[in-house]
Amino acid sequence: MNEFPSPAVSIVGRHNSGKTTLIEKLIAELVRRGFDVGSVKHHSHVGFDIDIPGKDSWRHRHAGASETVIACPGQMACIKTTEGELECADIVASMPGHDVVVVEGYRKSGLPTIEIMRAGNAADARTAEVFAEGARKGWALGTDFTQFGRNTIPHAAGVDPADHPVAPKLSAEEEAEFARQHPDHADISNKMPTASTVAVVTDIPAASEAAGIYGIPAFGINDVASLADYIERTFARPHVSLVIQAGGESRRMGRSKATVPFCGRPLICRLIERLSPVADELIITTNEPENLAFLHAEYPQLHIQLVCDAVNERGALPGLYTALRAARNPYVAVVACDMVLASPSLVVAEALEMTRTGADAVVPVNKHGFEPFHAIYRRMGCLPAVREALNEGEKRAQVFFSRVNVCEFPQRKVLAAEPMGGCFMNANTPDELAALERIIQDRIECE
Missing domain, CATH: 3.90.550.10 (Spore Coat Polysaccharide Biosynthesis Protein SpsA; Chain A)
Structure with missing residues (x-):
């Protein structure tokens, strides 16, 4: 097996942004080009199980085995008990030899991230609006856009962010009042583009505009070939x-x-x-x-x-x-x-x-x-x-x-x-x- 550490890039977005669909198409395109692709999926729920209840391997686990390997010709799976949640970097480090690993989620992993925003998803449309407004105001990529977005809504905090070199912080009372008045913005909290964002995949003009201001590439929501070109050129391990x-x-x-x-x-x-x-x-x-x-x-x-x-x-x-x-x-x-x-x-x-x-x-x-x-x-x-x-x-x-x-x-x-x-x-x-x-x-x- 090739011992080179695998380079990785993460596809991130809000719920129903279309991350899995995009990743499925992207992996297929990269494999078609001859690349060996690994993938990681961040699952937010505790205690998921990929094994079938009642099967022998499931019975091994439920008898108390801390690690169970299921193997057959050409395929292997491992289910292992861990302390807490593994860091994404540690997971990728355990996957050497791939030309690239495509990660779904793990926004805060420190990996370069590609942000997806889809017009048909209301949370994405709101995120793109805040993202673009921050770009127009000259805010650095990685600023607390959520605060900025809240304060650009009338009466949210009674201040004009254009008058502040950094995002004004809301008090606990203002946070609670904002959440009560604007529940539709809750879905973008902690899910905005960050300093790790290297590209955007979108069909929302405002998001493409913001990407242009920040000098990062923007790809059409269905332009998987161009996205694969970018990943091949920028992240895939040269042979x-x-x-x-x-x-x-x-x-x-x-x-x-x-x-x-x-x-x-x-x-x-x-x-x-x-x-x-x-x-x-x-x-x-x-x-x-x-x-x-x-x-x-x-x-x-x-x-x-x-x-x-x-x-x-x-x-x-x-x-x-x-x-x-x-x-x-x-x-x-x-x-x-x-x-x-x-x-x-x-x-x-x-x-x-x-x-x-x-x-x-x-x-x-x-x-x-x-x-x-x-x-x-x-x-x-x-x-x-x-x-x-x-x-x-x-x-x-x-x-x-x-x-x-x-x-x-x-x-x-x-x-x-x-x-x-x-x-x-x-x-x-x-x-x-x-x-x-x-x-x-x-x-x-x-x-």
Whole structure:
């Protein structure tokens, strides 16, 4: 299973806004595009049960089991007793490996939220009116719009919010009087757009107007394709091609590093088993594909590609060019096959940093300099720059860094991702390989 944490976005709205219908259509559209989608539904009622009373699993639960798993071929469900209510972030964290998780509800989770407002729903129409008025007044997104909405109704509090830089607060007596006079506004309390609102789905002109003022996109209530485009572009996890650079003959090792025995198995097997859980595509660059053909039978489920050098030159930069050229995904993680402590967690951290910063490359850096062969590259940003450097006769890997946006990944972040360290230790000689094998054995990693 892919170990990448799943990005998530929440669809929120008032009762009868059409959240579930929108989410159903959105999930179907994203799946049609090839995305792996998870979903979370916030249920406001205590004690719901998804099991059927009288069935064996139901009887297990009612006998006192704190957790019951119901499993059959191709499907599994878990019902578990928890203390209180789990945070949405904890639920999403327990669902790694999805391209995106679509959450229904959890307005206060801190997730980016997409607000739905439907003209056919009276509460939505009132919310859109208050939302638009607040936008026109220049109130920041995330202001207490409910107070603003109440005070814009005649005689609600006897003040003009335009005269106040922040929303005037009502006294307890004014709150009670407002609730008595305007029960129709109760449904929007605590259900207004917030600072986490990133988009609006609506057929109400006032809501679209407000979104425009705030600089966030607004989508038609039935324009699921455009909403899916936005989620794909903004939130969905970019797929990662992971390239293990195995090269070929190593003069100092005296034989191919890929097939040299390590902990009783070919070294390349260790790298594959460590790194494949974070790979959407696994590529091995090698000049001895016939000697590595056994990997197809060893790992048939991984669909490993064995790729020879794209240019007839040896060197770090030609190897990187081959990796970028062979990859099909937007992010390309490149790891040398002799880095026996290569870290899948570091690959994940680098990919998340690339998404966060928009960089073309995220490259670890320490007192020895850059570590370009445990780094991640944006294919479309780096491939032209690497090709240009090759055409100029360059062979060093980092020579093209000045031509792209490089995010340096410092040692403290490396250790946060991989506390055990040692990610960049490599073996160039039999003695170095033996020393690394002893380190692995000390860590009780060798079976």
